[in-house]
Amino acid sequence: MKYRLEWYYKVKSSEKVQCSSDWVAGELAVQMGEELEATGKVMDLYFYDEKGTSWILKEMKKLLTEIEDDPHEITVYFDGGFHKETNQAGLGAVIFFKQGKKKYRIRANERFEEMESNNEAEYAAFYYTLNILEDLxxxxxxxxxxxxxxxxLKQLEGEWPCYEETLNRWLDRIEVKMKALGLLPKYTVIPRKDNKEADKLATQALEGKEIFAKTLIL
Structure with a gap:
């Protein structure tokens, strides 16, 4: 989760100027807040998350202590492969996240039966990542x-319409899961060359090679 700081800065003329920061990680937000308050010229300092919830510095410190052991700063790569001859799909997922002060990567895949198209395989791969996040x-x-x-990704974002009934069912399923988890998603389209790891996992799933590995990134 990213946070934005907002505060008033007192100047010599006894006036105050409203200021705000860029979106930053929680630990950096607290450090900035402490340094601002140490100047003695800051008043009404608040921290806002991406959902609009606000905290004062004391509450923000407590929040970070409570969530320190929970997964956060999550980036998900996904890809789906499809065999038209067998109607099977390979689902690939690579998930990066922090837990405490350590960073981890999960590589996982799964073979899925009775797919109709490559697009459906992509939706199934996305839903597969949500199940992993839920388990985490x-x-x-x-x-x-x-x-x-x-x-x-554009259909998930709501920018492009989806006319296929099968895909709309996946959209509905994803939206329900996303709401249940309370996630605030950001969708980023990347070149295929930047998604090689998820693509390889999807291919390996189709070949019958099941993988689930959690690795500490040093």
Whole structure:
């Protein structure tokens, strides 16, 4: 989750100027807040998250202590592969997140039966990532989802219409899961070359190679 600081700065003329920061990570936000308050020239300092919830510095410190062991700063890569001859899909997911002060990566895949198209496989891959996030205990956080399927991401964003009944069912399922987890999603379309790891996992799933690995990133 990113946070923005807003405060009033007192100048020599006894006037005050309203100021705000860029969106920053929680630890940096607290550090900035402490340094601002140390000047003695700051009043009405508040921290806002991406949902608009606000805290004072004391509450913000308590919040970060409470969520320190929960997964946060989450980035998800997903991809779906499809075999027309067998109607099978390979679902690939790569998830980066922080837990405490450590950063982890999860690589996972799954084979899925009875698919109708490559687009459906992409939707199934996205939903697969949500199930992994749920198992991790991710909730009420911002998450960035990256993939090379522009159509799927634009439809999830609501920018492009979806006319296929099968895909609309996946859209509904994803929206229900997203709401249940309280996620604040950001969708980013990336070139295929930047999604090679998720693509490889999807291919391996189609080949019958099941993978689920959590790695500490040093």
């Amino acid at each position: 205990g991710v909730h009420h956080l911002s998450c960035e989802f990256k993939g090379d399927s522009q159509g799927v």
